[in-house]
Amino acid sequence: MSTPNKKENTLRFTKLEVKGVKDINDDSCEVVEDDADADFFSIYGRDEEGFAHCIGDFSTRHGAETIKAAIESGR
Helix, strand or coil, rough: CCCCCCCCCCCEEEEEEEEEEEEEEEEEEEEEECCHHHCEEEEEEEEEEEEEEEEEEEECHHHHHHHHHHHHHHH
């Protein structure tokens, strides 16, 4: 017996961005413009409505940019 086709609920990103992030306290953080102010770097995916979703956090911008490039190239 086959199962009926289910519509997959997939979040699609129109853009990926790497941003520097500063820890404010245990419950919050904020994106910073200057990498020197960042405690870590996050990859954000923008959905079709423009909302940002954090994909992952990295200790260096280089690490985040490397993973972002791999995602974009399909590796």
